[in-house]
Amino acid sequence: xxxxxxxxxxxxxxxxxxxxxxxxxxxxxxxxxxxxxxxxxxxxxxxxxxxxxxxxxxxxxxxxxxxxxxxxxxxxxxxxxxxxxxxxxxxxxxxxxxxxxxxxxxxxxxxxxxxxxxxxxxxxxxxxxxxxxxxxxxxxxxxxxxxxxxxxxxxxxxxxxxxxxxxxxxxxxxxxxxxxxxxxxxxxxxxxxxxxxxxxxxxxxxxxxxxxxxxxxxxxxxxxxxxxxxxxxxxxxxxxxxxxxxxxxxxxxxxxxxxxxxxxxxxxxxxxxxxxxxxxxxxxxxxxxxxxxxxxxxxxxxxxxxxxxxxxxxxxxxxxxxxxxxxxxxxxxxxxxxxxxxxxxxxxxxxxxxxxxxxxxxxxxxxxxxxxxxxxxxxxxxxxxxxxxxxxxxxxxxxxxxxxxxxxxxx
Amino acid sequence: xxxxxxxxxxxxxxxxxxxxxxxxxxxxxxxxxxxxxxxxxxxxxxxxxxxxxxxxxxxxxxxxxxxxxxxxxxxxxxxxxxxxxxxxxxxxxxxxxxxxxxxxxxxxxxxxxxxxxxxxxxxxxxxxxxxxxxxxxxxxxxxxxxxxxxxxxxxxxxxxxxxxxxxxxxxxxxxxxxxxxxxxxxxxxxxxxxxxxxxxxxxxxxxxxxxxxxxxxxxxxxxxxxxxxxxxxxxxxxxxxxxxxxxxxxxxxxxxxxxxxxxxxxxxxxxxxxxxxxxxxxxxxxxxxxxxxxxxxxxxxxxxxxxxxxxxxxxxxxxxxxxxxxxxxxxxxxxxxxxxxxxxxxxxxxxxxxxxxxxxxxxxxxxxxxxxxxxxxxxxxxxxxxxxxxxxxxxxxxxxxxxxxxxxxxx
Numbered sequence: 001x002x003x004x005x006x007x008x009x010x011x012x013x014x015x016x017x018x019x020x021x022x023x024x025x026x027x028x029x030x031x032x033x034x035x036x037x038x039x040x041x042x043x044x045x046x047x048x049x050x051x052x053x054x055x056x057x058x059x060x061x062x063x064x065x066x067x068x069x070x071x072x073x074x075x076x077x078x079x080x081x082x083x084x085x086x087x088x089x090x091x092x093x094x095x096x097x098x099x100x101x102x103x104x105x106x107x108x109x110x111x112x113x114x115x116x117x118x119x120x121x122x123x124x125x126x127x128x129x130x131x132x133x134x135x136x137x138x139x140x141x142x143x144x145x146x147x148x149x150x151x152x153x154x155x156x157x158x159x160x161x162x163x164x165x166x167x168x169x170x171x172x173x174x175x176x177x178x179x180x181x182x183x184x185x186x187x188x189x190x191x192x193x194x195x196x197x198x199x200x201x202x203x204x205x206x207x208x209x210x211x212x213x214x215x216x217x218x219x220x221x222x223x224x225x226x227x228x229x230x231x232x233x234x235x236x237x238x239x240x241x242x243x244x245x246x247x248x249x250x251x252x253x254x255x256x257x258x259x260x261x262x263x264x265x266x267x268x269x270x271x272x273x274x275x276x277x278x279x280x281x282x283x284x285x286x287x288x289x290x291x292x293x294x295x296x297x298x299x300x301x302x303x304x305x306x307x308x309x310x311x312x313x314x315x316x317x318x319x320x321x322x323x324x325x326x327x328x329x330x331x332x333x334x335x336x337x338x339x340x341x342x343x344x345x346x347x348x349x350x351x352x353x354x355x356x357x358x359x360x361x362x363x364x365x366x367x368x369x370x371x372x373x374x375x376x377x378x379x380x381x382x383x384x385x386x387x388x389x390x391x392x393x394x395x396x397x398x399x400x401x402x403x404x405x406x407x408x409x410x411x
Numbered sequence: 412x413x414x415x416x417x418x419x420x421x422x423x424x425x426x427x428x429x430x431x432x433x434x435x436x437x438x439x440x441x442x443x444x445x446x447x448x449x450x451x452x453x454x455x456x457x458x459x460x461x462x463x464x465x466x467x468x469x470x471x472x473x474x475x476x477x478x479x480x481x482x483x484x485x486x487x488x489x490x491x492x493x494x495x496x497x498x499x500x501x502x503x504x505x506x507x508x509x510x511x512x513x514x515x516x517x518x519x520x521x522x523x524x525x526x527x528x529x530x531x532x533x534x535x536x537x538x539x540x541x542x543x544x545x546x547x548x549x550x551x552x553x554x555x556x557x558x559x560x561x562x563x564x565x566x567x568x569x570x571x572x573x574x575x576x577x578x579x580x581x582x583x584x585x586x587x588x589x590x591x592x593x594x595x596x597x598x599x600x601x602x603x604x605x606x607x608x609x610x611x612x613x614x615x616x617x618x619x620x621x622x623x624x625x626x627x628x629x630x631x632x633x634x635x636x637x638x639x640x641x642x643x644x645x646x647x648x649x650x651x652x653x654x655x656x657x658x659x660x661x662x663x664x665x666x667x668x669x670x671x672x673x674x675x676x677x678x679x680x681x682x683x684x685x686x687x688x689x690x691x692x693x694x695x696x697x698x699x700x701x702x703x704x705x706x707x708x709x710x711x712x713x714x715x716x717x718x719x720x721x722x723x724x725x726x727x728x729x730x731x732x733x734x735x736x737x738x739x740x741x742x743x744x745x746x747x748x749x750x751x752x753x754x755x756x757x758x759x760x761x762x763x764x765x766x767x768x769x770x771x772x773x774x775x776x777x778x779x780x781x782x783x784x785x786x787x788x789x790x791x792x793x794x795x796x797x798x799x800x801x802x803x804x805x806x807x808x809x810x811x812x813x814x815x816x817x818x819x820x821x822x
Contacts, residue, residue, distance in 0.1 A: 317818030407728030
């Protein structure tokens with residue numbers, strides 16, 4: 001990631017791509033008085049694509065944004081935090097459309113050129129008065145500087161403890177292209193929050209179809225590979241805008257892949273920073289599953305391990321409990337034999353060819369206690385029908401703090 | 412359940428069906444010195460069927476028992492607790508076969524006529540010396556009295572806090588038929604335990620094919636409808652033996668259904684008692700999903716609600732958090748529109764036709780705090796493609812105590 005500012009750092013100097021401006025302001029949705037309105041605007045028409053929650057119950061902003069991508073004349077994204085405008089029926093849909101119309105009116109474009117995301121409490125009508133009053137001010141604050149990018153990332157936060165933003169520069173033959181992104185999410189862990197949102201921007205020139213393909217490729221390998229509690233929210237949205245303001249085109253397949261990988265790297269930095277910020281979590285867990293004949297099989301197995309509360313509690317307790325990991329892989333619905341399996345935890349082999357390996361349990365446990373990062377490597381490469389496919393998944397552990405935070409009476 | 416002894420009671424006078432004897436003895440597998448060897452024996456050949464864990468990684472006893480059912484000449488089941496004989500490779504398989512051969516030798520029958528279940532720690536070789544020494548003693552203690560049935564149920568326990576056994580008598584035209592059963596399981600909650608086992612016995616006359624069909628029907632609606640943490644163990648087994656010792660046949664379809672329902676009622680009493688005994692749980696949750704066009708859809712939706720850590724923590728906190736329930740149903744992969752939904756918690760309507768209902772939240776929360784039992788009714792009957800199918804699922808809540816119990820260092 002050349003020139004990347006790492007997401008998660010307290011100091012963050014992530015920069016916007018050319019032709020993009022951002023603002024983060026306060027319109028009064030949050031009782032706390034914290035900033036709650038973010039704008040991301042392209043000065044010229046941009047191609048755009050989106051990936052949205054698969055939940056049958058989705059927020060009004062998801063319905064509205066979904067109907068506008070892929071698109072070739074997009075101008076911006078409005079995001080509010082503090083209220084997800086989900087489970088609000090037809091009035092909620094009308095409110096979401098009104099918000100995009102208000103931004104469009106300030107930018108002298110059409111409402112259909114503006115996308116929208118909302119995050120926060122479910123089932124409560126938006127306070128439209130203060131939002132509509134706040135939009136002209138938000139537009140007046142739009143700026144291309146790092147500080148405004150940071151302010152916009154901050155105004156998206158709900159229970160996040162740090163703003164999540166980064167950029168990557170890619171050197172192509174024709175010049176430099178930048179990909180930048182923001183995300184919010186402490187991973188469906190906060191009471192009633194509808195959680196994960198991300199906006200990715202690039203000054204590379206991409207068609208709407210290219211945007212769509214690049215974004216799906218990236219999200220499949222990043223945002224779709226994280227889990228805190230397996231609960232898919234009603235608002236999850238990742239948007240990509242490409243405005244071509246760099247004047248640089250990909251001239252070869254290799255250069256196209258470089259842009260795609262830059263988008264993926266930005267998505268990976270943002271999605272893993274969501275796991276690092278998962279409230280109540282004491283470990284950041286990377287799960288690598290290898291040796292399958294399809295990526296989908298590897299993915300399902302990795303997710304099955306990641307979602308097991310017994311694996312997650314064992315990790316919280318620094319317990320190298322390989323039986324739970326092997327059995328979680330065993331119910332993923334993927335055919336394999338135990339005799340094909342090799343399992344390593346933090347580099348130590350604990351299970352091989354269907355039988356336990358003798359290992360220094362106290363030492364391994366100490367390494368799990370002392371390091372926030374835990375690495376699980378699960379290989380089924382030892383079988384006759386093993387393959388070359390792999391998947392990587394990121395998750396948090398399961399602690400009393402998670403239960404405490406999510407048991408508090410909030411309705 | 413005429414004549415049923417309720418599972419879960421401290422006093423339990425459940426009775427064995429005719430022609431069955433049982434024993435519960437101590438052979439020395441458990442360091443605690445508690446009883447650890449159970450035998451269930453039919454005096455004559457019995458039809459038998461089994462339903463086993465879907466986990467790709469299964470214990471040796473599962474492999475052995477699976478190869479012997481459905482069968483028409485079965486004589487008994489040996490169960491040990493304290494060691495699951497799972498992840499033990501070929502030596503484990505040989506040990507499981509040796510155990511059945513040792514029982515068969517005492518009963519003067521073939522090893523293939525004996526089924527086997529093991530529960531306890533994973534990945535440790537069985538202490539075969541003490542088991543083989545214990546089997547003749549276990550056989551010598553076989554008895555048809557309630558006390559022996561209780562002893563057998565007790566010797567299966569690992570982290571269970573009470574023995575789980577019951578019986579149901581069914582009056583048919585030709586006489587009385589009895590169905591009795593035992594189960595163990597505190598629901599994959601105990602460190603490294605491979606968990607749920609159940610043996611059902613009846614003196615009704617059933618063919619192996621009837622046993623198989625009746626057992627699958629019952630398990631689909633009971634043991635497959637419970638979940639504590641969604642983690643499928645490596646040893647889960649439910650066995651049914653029917654020895655015909657009552658001399659009573661079902662003479663009509665209606666009588667066949669009465670026997671099937673008696674097996675289902677025994678399975679339901681045993682499976683719900685597992686949820687009531689889930690360690691660390693503070694609520695027993697019944698989830699009814701109705702209005703679907705197939706039972707499978709209703710089942711998937713109910714399980715999605717039951718498995719959501721956010722729903723489970725909300726219930727632990729007595730929080731009538733309908734947003735989490737609706738959104739968990741929304742990602743079950745079942746097509747529906749929010750506008751079709753009605754949701755009740757403990758009889759109070761909280762969500763209807765896609766929008767929240769005004770309800771007395773404090774009152775409803777109090778009812779959740781004061782009652783151990785919580786009832787969730789999720790109906791999608793309000794849509795044009797709604798159907799008449801339904802599913803019921805039982806689960807526990809998610810508490811700090813669960814996390815504490817499962818985070819303790821145990822490997």
